[in-house]
Amino acid sequence: xxxxxxxxxxxxxxxxxxRLESGETPLDKTFEMYEEGKKLIGFCRKQLxxxxxxxxxxxKDGTEDIG
Amino acid sequence: MDQPxxxxxxxxxxxxxxxxxxxxxxxxLELTQKIKSIIEPSLSELxxxxxxxxxxxxxxxxxxxxxxxxxxxISCVMWRSAxxxxxxxxxxxxxxxxxxxxxxxxxSGRYQIDVKKMQxxxxxxxxxLFEKLKQKLFEEGIFDSAGKKSLPYFIKNVGVVTxxxxxxxxxxxxxxxxxxxxxxxxxxxxxxxGRGAENEIVEGIKYFNSFPNLTDVIIVGRGGGSLEDLWxxxxxxxxRALSESVLPTxxxxxxxxxxxxxxxxxxxxxxxxxxxxxxxxxNSREEIYRLKQYDERLYNQILSYFIYQxxxxxxxxxxxxxxxxxxxxxxxxxxxxxxxxxLNYYCVSRIGNEKNRLDNFVNMLxxxxxxxxxxxxxxxxxxxxxxxxxxxxxxxxAGQKLEVGMKDGSVDVTADQSTSDP
Numbered sequence: 001x002x003x004x005x006x007x008x009x010x011x012x013x014x015x016x017x018x019r020l021e022s023g024e025t026p027l028d029k030t031f032e033m034y035e036e037g038k039k040l041i042g043f044c045r046k047q048l049x050x051x052x053x054x055x056x057x058x059x060k061d062g063t064e065d066i067g
Numbered sequence: 068m069d070q071p072x073x074x075x076x077x078x079x080x081x082x083x084x085x086x087x088x089x090x091x092x093x094x095x096l097e098l099t100q101k102i103k104s105i106i107e108p109s110l111s112e113l114x115x116x117x118x119x120x121x122x123x124x125x126x127x128x129x130x131x132x133x134x135x136x137x138x139x140x141i142s143c144v145m146w147r148s149a150x151x152x153x154x155x156x157x158x159x160x161x162x163x164x165x166x167x168x169x170x171x172x173x174x175s176g177r178y179q180i181d182v183k184k185m186q187x188x189x190x191x192x193x194x195x196l197f198e199k200l201k202q203k204l205f206e207e208g209i210f211d212s213a214g215k216k217s218l219p220y221f222i223k224n225v226g227v228v229t230x231x232x233x234x235x236x237x238x239x240x241x242x243x244x245x246x247x248x249x250x251x252x253x254x255x256x257x258x259x260x261g262r263g264a265e266n267e268i269v270e271g272i273k274y275f276n277s278f279p280n281l282t283d284v285i286i287v288g289r290g291g292g293s294l295e296d297l298w299x300x301x302x303x304x305x306x307r308a309l310s311e312s313v314l315p316t317x318x319x320x321x322x323x324x325x326x327x328x329x330x331x332x333x334x335x336x337x338x339x340x341x342x343x344x345x346x347x348x349x350n351s352r353e354e355i356y357r358l359k360q361y362d363e364r365l366y367n368q369i370l371s372y373f374i375y376q377x378x379x380x381x382x383x384x385x386x387x388x389x390x391x392x393x394x395x396x397x398x399x400x401x402x403x404x405x406x407x408x409x410l411n412y413y414c415v416s417r418i419g420n421e422k423n424r425l426d427n428f429v430n431m432l433x434x435x436x437x438x439x440x441x442x443x444x445x446x447x448x449x450x451x452x453x454x455x456x457x458x459x460x461x462x463x464x465a466g467q468k469l470e471v472g473m474k475d476g477s478v479d480v481t482a483d484q485s486t487s488d489p
Contacts, residue, residue, distance in 0.1 A: 006221030013361055020368040023375060030372055037365040041358050047221070048351040048358075053250040055240060057231065058274065063253065066231075 006047050013040045096173060103171040106178065110169035115180060116188060117141070117165075119157045120293045124150075132157065134165065134180065135295060142179035143167075149183050160194035160294045163187050193294055197301050200328055204303070209310045215334045216315040219283050222347050224251045226282035226314070228271030231256040234290040235319065235340035242344035247351045253282055258299075259289035265302035272308040272316070279313055286343045287329060288319030297321050306332035319343035447472040451479060 016037045019025055025033060056063040093101075117134030124130050128147030133140050143165060145153070157163055166184040171177070204210060225243065229235045231254060243250050255271035258264040268287060275285045287309065289297070299305060300320045309316050309332040318333030319340040330336040337343035441447065448457045451468035463469070465484045470477050 006223075007219065010220075017361065017364055017368065020365070020372065023372065027376070030369065034365060034369045038362075041362050041365070044358050045355060047223075048247075048249060048354055050249060052248055053223075053243070053252065055252045055254065057254045057256060059256075066254070 004043065006044060009040045009044050009047075013037055013044070016040070095176075099171065099173045099176060103173065106169055106171055112166075112168065113180075114164055114166050115141075116162065118193060119161045119163055120159050120295055122157050122159050124156075130157075130182075133293075134163070140295075142177060143182050144179055145182040145185065153185060155187055157185065157187070160197075161187060193298065197328070200301065200303055200306075201331065204306055204328065204332065209306055210331045214310070218315050218317070218335060218346060221349060222247075222250060222283040224253065224282040225347050226253045226255065226271075226275040226285040228255045228257050228268055228275075228285060228287045229289055229340070230259045233259060235259075235288050238290070238339070238341045239286060239319075239344040242341050243348045246345065247348035249351060250348055260292065260296045260299060264299035265305050268299055269304050269308040272305075272312055276311075276313050282314060284315045284317060284347050285312060286317045286319060286337075286340070286347065287333065288317075288337070288340050288343060289321070290340060291321045291325065297325060297327055300327040300329040302328070305329050309333045317343045317346055441472070441474050444474075 016033045020030065020033060020037075055066055057066045115134060117136050120133045120135055120140075122130070122132040128150060130143075130145040130150045130153070132143050132145075134143055135141070145165075145167075164186045165180060165182045167180045167182040169178055170181045172179070208214070225239075227236060227239055229239075236254060240252060243252060253275070255274055257267035257271045259268065272285060272287060275282050287300075287305075289300070297320055300318070306328045309318065309329055312334075315335070316333040317335045317337050318327065318329045319337040319342065320327040320330055321339075323338040335346060337346055449455060449470045449472065450457060451470045454470070457463060457469070463482045465482055467482045469480050469482060471480055
């Protein structure tokens with residue numbers, strides 16, 4: 001999940017929910033999907049709140065933090 | 068009066084100073100007054116042609132603007148007294164001819180044209196250039212919406228090409244910080260006005276494109292300004308760099324009303340730099356709220372799923388098929404009970420019936436009891452020997468010994484003769 005894109009995670013999450021809501025998933029699959037849904041939510045949350053973004057200036061020698 | 072010559076004037080001063088043996092030091096005012104006295108009389112009653120920029124009509128009725136060509140700029144003022152005779156409203160970029168005098172203002176150390184008359188001279192040159200380039204690029208398909216990329220929904224890294232010290236960068240930074248603090252902002256510091264600025268902007272766009280994994284989107288822009296200030300964003304090379312960009316681009320030049328070539332060439336046009344910042348940053352607070360909703364929905368789903376499954380199991384338990392064996396047994400019980408009830412009823416009534424029959428017999432017997440007849444005075448006649456009851460007189464023969472039974476006993480008698488069959 002590390003390399004996953006936020007949009008992909010949201011898309012997957014929506015898909016899981018739709019499938020669960022259709023009520024047609026087998027029992028063991030339902031559990032699996034529920035767990036995956038929880039993981040995806042956690043991942044998205046982390047993406048949104050984790051590391052504070054930086055402000056970097058591009059210079060001839062690379063980049064420098066101008067926070 | 069002769070027009071004073073600037074250089075002879077200065078030379079005269081120094082000669083005097085030398086003569087007096089000490090340096091003559093001017094105050095700023097004195098110098099300015101001298102400049103004024105030289106310039107104003109020598110530069111009056113002039114016609115000047117140029118492009119209008121920064122045109123502003125003040126509420127006082129005075130008109131302030133600049134006249135410019137591609138190499139120089141001069142400030143102009145048209146006082147209300149002259150301005151009210153103006154037959155057109157000059158627009159920025161418009162080429163005009165003005166008539167007036169140069170006046171020097173001591174307080175600000177500035178000189179300007181005191182405009183008495185103003186006439187339009189066709190469309191402004193910059194405006195014309197703008198239209199020409201717009202037409203050319205339009206025909207080339209640079210502005211085609213089909214080739215435009217949409218912005219990714221979730222953006223983590225934003226490249227910004229603008230001046231580090233400009234208002235635009237401060238606005239972008241502030242908006243992104245407030246909405247989506249997780250976003251990294253990469254600034255490519257480029258001049259955004261003046262000669263050669265367009266090349267720095269192009270370099271910035273190319274820089275980010277040479278590291279396509281560094282940023283998700285590029286914002287190119289600057290804050291508000293005159294048409295000349297915004298001009299680098301109307302340069303062909305900037306338009307081409309934007310249209311060639313592999314990364315999605317957002318153009319944010321000036322204010323809402325300013326439309327630039329780069330606005331048309333970029334994938335997305337933002338009215339202002341702040342709006343550009345909004346476009347590239349999802350509001351993380353709203354997004355977290357959305358995730359919370361998802362979380363609840365997911366939980367409710369799993370919950371209702373189990374409730375539903377339980378219902379199904381209960382339904383099966385209660386189904387006819389499952390309940391049948393029990394029902395059959397119950398039915399047997401019912402049948403048995405019925406039989407038992409019927410049996411009981413039958414037996415009881417049968418006994419009753421038998422009793423009634425017996426009673427009838429008893430009654431019948433009672434009426435047939437000969438004793439009761441004898442009691443009323445009747446007698447029973449039997450043959451003395453055979454003891455058989457004689458019921459007809461003709462069976463009696465004369466001299467036959469008979470026994471007459473009565474209530475309290477019997478007497479023997481002998482028949483004399485028969486009196487029957489007369």
